[in-house]
Amino acid sequence: MQNRDSSSAMSMLSCVFLFALLNLLNIANSESFIGVNYGQVADNLPSPAATAKLLQSTSIEKVRLYGSDPAIIQALANTGIGIVIGAANGDIPAFASDPNFAKNWVNGNVVPFYPASNIIVIMVGNEVLMSGDNNLITQLLPAMKNIQSALDSVSLGDKIKVSTVHSMTLLRQSEPPSSARFHPNLVNVLKGLLDFNNATGSPFSINPYPYFAYRGDNRAETLAFCLFQPNSGRYDPNTKINYMNMFDAQVDAIHSALDSMGFKNVEIVVAETGWPYKGDSNEVGPSVDNAKAYNGGLIGHLRSKVGTPLMPGKSVDTYLFALYDEDLKPGPTSERAFGLFNLDLTMTYDIGLSKSTQVT
Template sequence: MASFFNMGVFLLLLVLIGLETSKTAAQSIGVCYGIVANNLPPAAEVIELFKTNGIAKMRIYNPDQATLEALRRSNIELVIGVPNEDMQSISNDVSSATSWVQNNIINYSNDVIFRYIVVGNEINPNDPTSQFVLPAMQNIYAALATANLQNQIKISTAIQVGLLGSSYPPSQGEFSPDAIPYLTPIVNFLVTNGAPLLANVYPYFAYIGNEADIPLEYALFTQQGTTDIGYQNLFDAMLDALYAAALKIGASNLQIVVSESGWPSAGGEGATTENAAAYYTNLINHVNSGNGTPMRPGQPIETYLFAMFDENLKPGAASEQYFGLFTPDKSQKYNIASIHNN
């Protein structure tokens, strides 16, 4: 469990990113920078907060120009999103994809390290937008290839775990009948191009959706011992269910990157400062351990914590506004000191 002494932002994020662990472990953790709020600091100050605290990876959800400018020469690896609302034009028109890549990637590529381009976030297979995901990915790829950047920057999409039709036990994980025809060609594209699938993995939502069967300790990584199916935490079980599902659609070597994971500090059942601090602490410990999951032992789990700030305009459940590691005034919400000595 985390300590709550007033230690200072630098120590928090020094610990968060695991700078006192191995270089490989440190490279596994990033932080999502969402901006659905009206009270956040300017992008330049946010990038400074990332830099001064050693956060080496960032995910953003749209090509915000102020953020891209502030990222120049920062050495922060960037995951950048193609917003859902832009996919139709990009999928239907190669010139639209070329313009997007020119304006948001090539114009910055000498000074910004782009890691992934995420074409769409949590698209439902039954949503009309789903038909545009793969063609948009293909057109973005073609535009990158014209600039000879296709091997340097990988293209993917981010899915939600809800696309699983079966997840228990994890070895029997399988995508839903609606998701299989949607995901199979996307996954084939990823495997062909050596790109990972991104997945937003939230034990919090699984826990509040089934408290009768999911102990809080299992969701928070604090359970002692393993379950009857060999798992000590829900995060690993959810991730391995995705790996099992990918295997069933022919993607045995697909890598999955956890593009979001977090726990809210308020606004819902189980959403407390103590639980959120425990979750982030233990997730970071787990990712930095290098142990992987039961299905992928010893494999690094590239993970992006959600999120840098509380976002006061996020729609949906009240808890959506309380996932921040920091408050909008840049002060820390947690001291995750329990991993300081790892």
């Protein structure tokens, strides 16, 4: 009797352990909300094949490209990794004025690779609405519509979404989050874009960077608020919500602005966010500790699936910036120091992205 009880207990413990292990494996392989930006403003990057292998060793399940490099798209074939490809700002006028240009672009950059390469979104332009180019701004929606029509013509319109990426400076005000509104002079343009997002089920994609918020307000309590560290929070008197991190506050500000225009059900996607791990001596904020705290805290927050206070219970799809440093980028040192991985494919700092680390 004693042996049987002991055996049963051991079996139960084995089952519990196996369940826990399978759960960890499942977590490591089901984080569809974690993506990464793969920029190429560099002359020293690892090969696309090596990068594809690296990505498969992590819990990153989506990659955003700023263009449509066929070598990278092909390297990611049959990996299951979702691929966001980009169309350049400079091509928007041609997309808008010539449906055949859009068709040729889709036939050249999408059709040869799909579905082996899991292209999920085409981003038309980057931060166009705050570019100051009124001609480009007015042509953005027609360009997106022509690309959507080109996808429809090859029966991919319901499989690949068409969107664009917006800067947080679209907001005229953002604090408290419940009061956030878009700049009045952009409302008409945004209305058309949001009608398109709503009709096609494509996301409203934004680039929130608590790092830049901290650069403008470098108090210690602001840093803790940005880095998911203990802090007293920031109270929104309208909703009675005490925000405990800048990421949630920024995303909810976008949600409030969308709600004010009648589009609260349009999905929000974070197309870029990150923190540099080094900078020049006169730069405030860049360090390995801060970058690890922000990116690691963000990943932990996303994995908790608590969502944001105004959008609870679901993690916002988030693309970390960036996969590698880009050595040809202009500007201060911090612009070239956002990479999560080194050129030898080792981690710049460990934030728990490795599948083997998670299972262990």
